[in-house]
Amino acid sequence: MTEKKRKAVGVSMWKLTWRRFRKNKLGMAGLVMLCIIVMVAVLAPVIAPYSPIEQHLEDRLQPPSPKYLFGTDELGRDIFSRVLYGSRIALSVGVLVALISAAIGVTLGLVSGYYGGIVDEVIMRIVDIVWSFPSLILALAIVSVLGPGLINAMIAIALTMWASYARIVRGETLSVREEPYIEAARAIGESDIRILFSYILPNVMSSILVLITYNIPSAIIIASSLSFLGLGAQPPTPDWGLMLSTARTYLTIAPWYSIFPGIAIMFTVLAFNFIGDGLRDAIQPERVG
Amino acid sequence: MVRDDLIIVKDLKKYFPIRAGLFGTKGVFVRAVDGVSLTIKRGETFGLAGESGCGKSTFARLLLRLIEPTAGKVLFDGIDLFSLxxxxxxxxxxxxxxxFQDPKSSLNPRMTIYxxxxxxxxxxxxGSSKEERLNMIIEILEKVGLGxxxxxxxxxxxxxGQQQRVSIARAIITKPDFVVLDEPTSALDISVQAQILNLLVKLQREFKLTYLFITHNLMVLQYISDRVGIMYLGKVVEIMNTRDELNLGKVYHPYTAFLMLSIPAVDIRERRRDKIIVPGEVPSSINPPTGCRFHPRCPFAKEECKSKEPPLLEIRRGHYVACHFPSITEEKLTPYVEERMESIRRLLRGGS
Incomplete structure (x- = not known):
């Protein structure tokens, strides 16, 4: 009984953040958009009228019609079905890349900020090197070494993105490290590892979360660009970037072929950006207007 | 008698390097703590006072080895702290x-009190089980006035005030021997200050704690401490016994006297009189003055004070002072200080 009573009180910072987020119209719109995308991805086999790789050679480059909602491509595949299935690839690429790069960057950033000295210098110089290249160019270079393919493209993008996590987490760690509660933790005998992961990490988590929501759409865009250039997803994968790439040949005779995957990318990227903005404002209310 | 001393500090120093230029340090240091020796007896409250920036907090952190010293030794119940x-x-x-001073920032905002x-x-x-620990936590919460x-x-x-109570609970839940209180009431409302002070006194009695109480509020020190050390620019200039009723207010260092006289007078009759304040500003601890560090501000300074540093010597039983001419202060300032102390004592007695 007391257990229940105890749960009633205790409003964590996350709950407060959620309360503020809920009031943000654009952020909530982003969240609804994301829910739609996730549902589409999960329910793709149910919604899609055709298999994404099923060819109807007699119906090539058909304009949108009740039979093919978004029209067909040069092999007569249903673009509507391909766009639906493409959401699975886009979401998994975005989320996986953001999580892998966050794992690398956050760990290095924490270590760099907490220990300082030589370790910090070395990590930060590597960050500078990674940052000095535009991420698409660097990803291109890494993929050309690893070889084309969706997995390699994801590795390449993660390797270009971790640096921003490292830099932001390092900066936040530097300031959190000086908080009296860190000194208090040391005074009760907490170990360094414990201080890093149970005291500093939760307090820099909000910035990491905001960065993740901004990085997911960038990852999707870079992955699409790599696919567009033939270095990411390989045919016949229903990847939005890949679809755009083939569609550009038919831009004048079959504009719907490029429009629908393009809209899908835009919709997904916008959803994450809206959420990111809302989250940032909810977490740092003092920085708003 | 050795067992009576819980903390023995020997010639403790902490210099913070200042980064100058591209190639790091050029031998420029802030001498936050510059050769402090003292002992803290088991069960007593040792008060440490001084103006901001005199090294009080650095000294406290050194005593618990939260920072590493430049030189010196701290014996904690006979254990050499810096060799561990x-x-x-x-x-x-x-x-x-x-x-710590700021109750809000000394608790992790992402953790519940539990x-x-x-x-x-x-x-x-x-504690061996979750239940046992929960009971201990509830017990300590009730001890500090929470639930x-x-x-x-x-x-x-x-x-x-509640946050500070949690901080206190965290510090004493392991039943420690020694607790450092680094300005624990400075950030609180006056009414809450008194509650927290009373709580600290109560807990000290109950758990037989030894306190190092740091503050710049001399009124608070009068109330809570058994002995008081006065720090000035990284050095202890005077240590006195505040439980010595007969000699209360007998001070021998001019700096201590000025500090005591800077306590605002509460008695209307006294307020009319001209205020005596410490003249001048605290010099930089990067380049402390030669000789006695107080000499540029001292109205009684003589040639000797500019060149020779006075050692901390026992002038009476249990009373130490670092001044070449303690008798001047005794003669010229002690009467005023005694009067001020007497009025404060009247106030404390009358108030409670």
């Missing part, structure tokens, strides 16, 4: 605690 390995030090932390108080028990393996209903709260949901 990381692991041994962590184990010894069970026997010491610290309470988790904040559970960690010291877990680290030091106190079970605060267990699952977050620090930001509590008031400043």
């Amino acid at each position: 390995s990381k692991k041994e030090l962590r184990k010894l932390r069970r026997r010491m605690g610290i309470v 988790n904040i108080l559970k960690r010291p028990l877990e680290i030091h393996g106190i 079970e209903e605060h267990l699952n709260r977050y620090p930001h949901e509590l008031s400043g």
Whole structure:
């Protein structure tokens, strides 16, 4: 009984953040958009009228019609079905890349900020090197070494993105490290590892979360660009970037072929950006207007 | 008699390097603590006072080895604190605690009160089961004037006074011998200050704690401490016994006298009189003055004070002073200080 009573009180910072987020119209719109995308991805086999790789050679480059909602491509595949299935690839690429790069960057950033000295210098110089290249160019270079393919493209993008996590987490760690509660933790005998992961990490988590929501759409865009250039997803994968790439040949005779995957990318990227903005404002209310 | 001294500090120094230029340090240091020796007796409250920036807080952190010293020694119940390995030090932390000035920022905002108080028990393996620990936590919460209903709260949901109570609970939950109180009441409302002070006195009696109480509020020190040390620019200039009723207000260092006289007078009759304040500003601790560090501000300074540094000597039983001419202060300033102390004592007695 007391257990229940105890749960009633205790409003964590996350709950407060959620309360503020809920009031943000654009952020909530982003969240609804994301829910739609996730549902589409999960329910793709149910919604899609055709298999994404099923060819109807007699119906090539058909304009949108009740039979093919978004029209067909040069092999007569249903673009509507391909766009639906493409959401699975886009979401998994975005989320996986953001999580892998966050794992690398956050760990290095924490270590760099907490220990300082030589370790910090070395990590930060590597960050500078990674940052000095535009991420698409660097990803291109890494993929050309690893070889084309969706997995390699994801590795390449993660390797270009971790640096921003490292830099932001390092900066936040530097300031959190000086908080009296860190000194208090040391005074009760907490170990360094414990201080890093149970005291500093939760307090820099909000910035990491905001960065993740901004990085997911960038990852999707870079992955699409790599696919567009033939270095990411390989045919016949229903990847939005890949679809755009083939569609550009038919831009004048079959504009719907490029429009629908393009809209899908835009919709997904916008959803994450809206959420990111809302989250940032909810977490740092003092920085708003 | 050795067993009576819980903390023995020998010639403790902490210099902070200042980064100058591209190639790091060029031998420029802030001498935050510059050769402090003193002992803190078991069960007493040792008060440490001084203006901001005189090295009080640095000294406190050194005593618990939260920072590494430049030179010197600290014996904690006979154990050389700076020779311990990381692991041994962590184990010894069970026997010491610290309470900071700002109650809000000394509690992890992402942890509930329950988790904040559970960690010291877990680290030091106190209590064998979850229930046992929960009971210990509730017990200590009640000791500091909070209750079970605060267990699952977050620090930001509590008031400043309540937050400071949690800080105190965290410091004493492992039943330590020694607790450093680094200006524990400075950030609180006046009414709450008194409550927290009373709580600290009560807890000290109950758990037989030894306190190092740091503050710049001399009124508070008069109330709570057994002995008081006055720090000036990284050095202790005077140590006196505040429980010595007969000699209360007998001071021998001009700086101590000025500090005491800067306590605002509460008595209307006294307020009319001209205020005596410490002349001048605290010099930089990067380049402290030669000789006696107080000489540029001291109205009684002589040639000797500019060149020769006065050692901390016992002038009376239990009373130490670092001044070449203690008799001048005794003669010229002590009467005023005694008068001020008397009025403060009247106030304290009348108030309670």
